Amino acid sequence: MVVARHDAAGTGATATIADQRTEELGGQTSILARQRADHARLDRLMARARQTAEAGGIAHQVALRAVARLVFTHAFAEEAVLFPAARRVLPEGDPLTLRIETDHQEVDELVTRLDRSSSTDPEHRELMERTFAVLDHDVRSEEDDLLPRLQQTLTPRELRLLGWQWQLVRLISPTRPHPVVSRRPPGQILSGLPLTVLDRPRDLLQKLDELTRCRFNGPLSAADHLLALSADAVERRPLLQRGEPPETSR
Ligand SMILES: [Fe+2]
Ligand SMILES: [Fe+2]
Numbered sequence: 319m320v321v322a323r324h325d326a327a328g329t330g331a332t333a334t335i336a337d338q339r340t341e342e343l344g345g346q347t348s349i350l351a352r353q354r355a356d357h358a359r360l361d362r363l364m365a366r367a368r369q370t371a372e373a374g375g376i377a378h379q380v381a382l383r384a385v386a387r388l389v390f391t392h393a394f395a396e397e398a399v400l401f402p403a404a405r406r407v408l409p410e411g412d413p414l415t416l417r418i419e420t421d422h423q424e425v426d427e428l429v430t431r432l433d434r435s436s437s438t439d440p441e442h443r444e445l446m447e448r449t450f451a452v453l454d455h456d457v458r459s460e461e462d463d464l465l466p467r468l469q470q471t472l473t474p475r476e477l478r479l480l481g482w483q484w485q486l487v488r489l490i491s492p493t494r495p496h497p498v499v500s501r502r503p504p505g506q507i508l509s510g511l512p513l514t515v516l517d518r519p520r521d522l523l524q525k526l527d528e529l530t531r532c533r534f535n536g537p538l539s540a541a542d543h544l545l546a547l548s549a550d551a552v553e554r555r556p557l558l559q560r561g562e563p564p565e566t567s568r
């Protein structure tokens with residue numbers, strides 16, 4: 319992995335964005351600063367999930383849901399905006415983004431299993447730690463490798479433009495794991511709207527469940543189950559699997 323920073327002498331080396339000043343990243347709205355801020359938030363949410371794992375219950379469920387909502391909107395917008403841009407401007411963009419997409423795919427599969435497990439299950443803690451380890455690896459690949467290369471290639475203005483595009487897509491991205499759908503356009507882009515429309519009402523149902531302390535768990539679970547089945551059927555449409563490389567195909 320490349321670790322030294324590209325300097326004024328133009329050595330061609332790159333450095334992690336982890337410890338650079340925000341101005342060096344192109345300002346707070348650049349894709350580099352936005353990514354780093356989100357990754358830091360993810361760290362805090364994973365810490366909360368670990369803290370609540372022992373006691374389990376609703377607090378742990380809420381903590382895991384917060385991790386999932388951040389992770390899936392963040393990753394969807396990367397796959398829709400950031401990675402296609404990296405493939406356009408970096409000669410090594412294809413293998414680099416494929417490696418990260420493989421991590422995303424693994425996270426989708428692990429969270430799908432984690433969602434089905436209870437904190438009292440013996441394998442729950444291990445599943446959670448495996449998920450968090452892949453997420454850590456994903457963050458390091460981006461902050462130490464992909465994003466520094468983009469920093470060298472794009473102007474600060476282009477980095478900010480990419481930041482705004484990523485942020486906008488993120489606001490309307492699916493919030494759940496969808497392991498069958500393509501990780502690359504056109505299937506990935508086409509999946510956005512139908513899956514968002516199904517995922518976001520499920521989030522509202524979950525919040526309602528949390529607010530009412532599970533008193534209406536029966537009907538809310540039934541509605542959630544119906545939406546989950548619909549999302550599963552949508553995800554399996556052949557059109558939404560178009561563009562998927564064999565490495566992440568399921
Ligand atoms: Fe990221
Ligand atoms: Fe990522």
